[in-house]
Amino acid sequence: MVDNMEEMHFLLNPKSIAVVGASKDQSKPGGKILKYLKEKKFKGRIYPVNPNEESILGFKCYKSIDKIPDRVDLACLIIPAKLLMNVMKGCADKGVKAIIINSSGFAELGEKGEENQKELTKYARDNGMRICGPNTNGVINTNNSLFASFSMALDITNIPTNGKISFVTQSGAIGGGVISKAWENDIGLNYIVSSGNEADLCTSDYINFFVEDINTEVICVFLEGINNGEKFKDSLYAALTAKKPVIIYKNGKTKIGQESVKSHTGSLAGDSEVYQTVFKQYGIIEAEELDDILDKAIAFTGTTKTSGNKIGIVSTSGGACTIVADNCIDMGLDVPDLMPETNRKLKKILPNFGIPQNPFDTTAMIASNSSLFKESLKLFIEDKNIDAMILTLTTLSGSLASNIADDIIELQQKTDKPIIVAWTIAETLAKEGMDKLRKSGIPLYPNGEKAVRSLKSVIDYNDYQAKTHCTKVSM
Numbered sequence: 229m230v231d232n233m234e235e236m237h238f239l240l241n242p243k244s245i246a247v248v249g250a251s252k253d254q255s256k257p258g259g260k261i262l263k264y265l266k267e268k269k270f271k272g273r274i275y276p277v278n279p280n281e282e283s284i285l286g287f288k289c290y291k292s293i294d295k296i297p298d299r300v301d302l303a304c305l306i307i308p309a310k311l312l313m314n315v316m317k318g319c320a321d322k323g324v325k326a327i328i329i330n331s332s333g334f335a336e337l338g339e340k341g342e343e344n345q346k347e348l349t350k351y352a353r354d355n356g357m358r359i360c361g362p363n364t365n366g367v368i369n370t371n372n373s374l375f376a377s378f379s380m381a382l383d384i385t386n387i388p389t390n391g392k393i394s395f396v397t398q399s400g401a402i403g404g405g406v407i408s409k410a411w412e413n414d415i416g417l418n419y420i421v422s423s424g425n426e427a428d429l430c431t432s433d434y435i436n437f438f439v440e441d442i443n444t445e446v447i448c449v450f451l452e453g454i455n456n457g458e459k460f461k462d463s464l465y466a467a468l469t470a471k472k473p474v475i476i477y478k479n480g481k482t483k484i485g486q487e488s489v490k491s492h493t494g495s496l497a498g499d500s501e502v503y504q505t506v507f508k509q510y511g512i513i514e515a516e517e518l519d520d521i522l523d524k525a526i527a528f529t530g531t532t533k534t535s536g537n538k539i540g541i542v543s544t545s546g547g548a549c550t551i552v553a554d555n556c557i558d559m560g561l562d563v564p565d566l567m568p569e570t571n572r573k574l575k576k577i578l579p580n581f582g583i584p585q586n587p588f589d590t591t592a593m594i595a596s597n598s599s600l601f602k603e604s605l606k607l608f609i610e611d612k613n614i615d616a617m618i619l620t621l622t623t624l625s626g627s628l629a630s631n632i633a634d635d636i637i638e639l640q641q642k643t644d645k646p647i648i649v650a651w652t653i654a655e656t657l658a659k660e661g662m663d664k665l666r667k668s669g670i671p672l673y674p675n676g677e678k679a680v681r682s683l684k685s686v687i688d689y690n691d692y693q694a695k696t697h698c699t700k701v702s703m
Contacts, residue, residue: 235358236437239326239429240369240419242301243272245376246293246324248315249306250276250284257330258306260378261366262287268375268382273298293318302326304366304376309333312348320355327352328376329361334425349427364424365400368407370417371443377422381408391416392529394441395521396434397450398423399479402518406450410522414666418443432456435463439470446528448521449476457506464510468696473528473689477515478503511692513685520681523673527648527682528689530671536615537687538562540608541587543620544594544601548652548676549587552618555680561687563587570611577603586614598628602635609643616646616683620676623653629661637668646686648672650679 245265251258258278265274266285274287275296281289290296293303293315303324305315309331319327334345345362352359360367366377370389375382381404388411397403400422407420419441421434431449438444447467454460467474478500507514515521539561543549553563566574566586574584577600579593588608594600608614624632640647648671655662665672673679 233437233440235325236429236433238301239328239358239360240367240374240421240437241372242326242374244275244299244301245270245272246275246277246290246296246300246303247306248277248293248303250278250281250289251306252281252284256306257378259284260382261304261306261330261376264375264377264382268387269373270375271373272301275300293322293324296322300324302328302376304328304330306330306378309344309362313351316348316351316357319357320351324357327357327359327361328364328366329359329424329427330364330366330378331361332363334362334427345425345427352428359428360421361424362427363400365404365422367422368417368420370420377420379404379407379422381405381411384408384411387411388414388416390443391418392443392445393417393448393525394419394434394438394444394446395448395450396421396423396431396438398426398431398452399450400424402450406448406518406521409519413522414663415522415526426455430454430456430459432459432463435474436466439463439466439472445472446525447472447474448525449474450479450518450521451476452479461506461510464506464512468511468693471693473513474510475513475515475521475524475528475685476507477518477521478507511689511696513689516681519678523678523682524685526671527686530646530648530669538564538613538615539683540566540611540614540617541620542590542601542605542608542617543587543622544590544624545620545622546589548620548622548650549589552620552650552676552680553587555677556618559680559684561680561684564613566608567611567613570607570613573607574604594624594628598631598635601632602639605636605639609639609645609647614645616687617648618676618679618683619647619649620679621649621651621653621658624651624661625653625657629653629658630664633661633664636670637664640668640670646683648679648683650674650676652676 247262249258250262253259254263262285276284276287276289277293278289279291283289300322303319334341365379368375368377403422438447513524539556541552556563571584582591590601650673
């Protein structure tokens with residue numbers, strides 16, 4: 229566990245922030261962080277530190293951190309590496325508890341940089357401070373309007389809050405890309421940490437913090453490497469016992485990739501087979517592709533809390549039915565026959581050329597009879613042979629798309645059976661309908677393959693939870 233969870237709160241829930249290296253130039257990291265803290269309305273106090281300025285963005289500027297009259301919980305240091313030790317001493321004298329070192333030029337550069345990094349870390353520990361970084365984009369807590377980061381993802385307006393997903397990434401740039409896609413698709417995130425070189429606080433610490441956080445339901449990780457295998461396993465075990473799914477994209481699987489990781493953050497990527505063993509032992513959901521991090525996370529935060537693997541498929545296209553059915557079978561999911569009573573009821577509402585079966589094609593009649601989709605979906609939900617539903621919508625747009633979305637939401641609210649949706653049309657043609665599904669919490673995907681893969685992860689995880697008697701493995 230984290231040595232002192234209270235110190236993590238100073239990092240991720242501060243009441244006051246000093247930005248050391250604040251700049252009037254908003255194209256620079258020291259200008260961006262201050263800009264984002266102001267624009268996103270950070271709820272605490274903000275103190276820019278720059279000896280050459282009187283004020284920045286309307287905030288009084290201080291010559292050094294010790295000149296700030298009030299307590300400082302968190303200090304963001306955006307200054308050259310050679311100046312850091314002197315500023316760290318000022319932070320210690322001020323009683324700062326948490327520090328974000330945005331500067332690069334440490335372990336990722338080799339032996340000398342690693343020595344300097346160790347010196348900073350030892351000084352921080354000796355003086356009761358914890359470090360995020362170095363070489364980090366910063367941290368975000370959307371519930372506290374804390375945007376202590378210079379990631380350009382923060383240029384997105386109307387960032388959703390109150391998310392159930394927390395995310396730690398060892399690559400600031402990759403993390404920024406992932407969160408920008410999440411926000412663009414109205415996916416709420418809770419905590420976001422760019423952990424950088426992890427000189428002090430590491431991925432395992434952040435996982436432990438997220439496990440304890442009541443607002444976090446799913447933990448996502450972009451992982452390049454770890455330096456303490458036992459601590460990492462302990463954090464995964466804590467998540468497993470708390471029944472909080474951990475979704476990991478592991479970078480550096482090849483020899484060249486592992487060398488690249490070392491030059492990027494200074495961490496050790498390690499043997500891919502060892503990671504695979506650990507992931508399997510602790511019920512980790514592995515993201516095969518980068519997009520899988522979010523795809524699988526929204527499946528877990530939606531209504532897909534099932535261990536049953538009998539999938540009902542309803543679509544507006546026969547071709548889409550086949551795609552989803554094939555993917556289900558390929559991934560070990562069952563596409564069962566419907567109950568005889570369901571078949572009889574479906575036949576009554578279908579046109580003569582319709583076929584009552586699973587997977588079920590509503591046919592082109594849906595364009596003139598939109599109630600057909602709702603009525604057939606209701607019958608699938610009531611069928612005892614079906615555990616979960618995958619709906620594939622194709623070329624539905626405009627008001628028809630919006631009405632179908634309303635019907636899906638209404639039926640989802642009346643059942644415990646999971647419903648996830650794949651919608652293959654361009655979003656601009658069905659944006660209102662798609663937005664409704666997202667806001668209601670129904671997992672939405674651009675194709676059937678992603679929908680099946682994500683649902684499969686949920687089913688496998690819940691099945692693992694039901695059967696597991698997890699024991700520690702070596703690493």
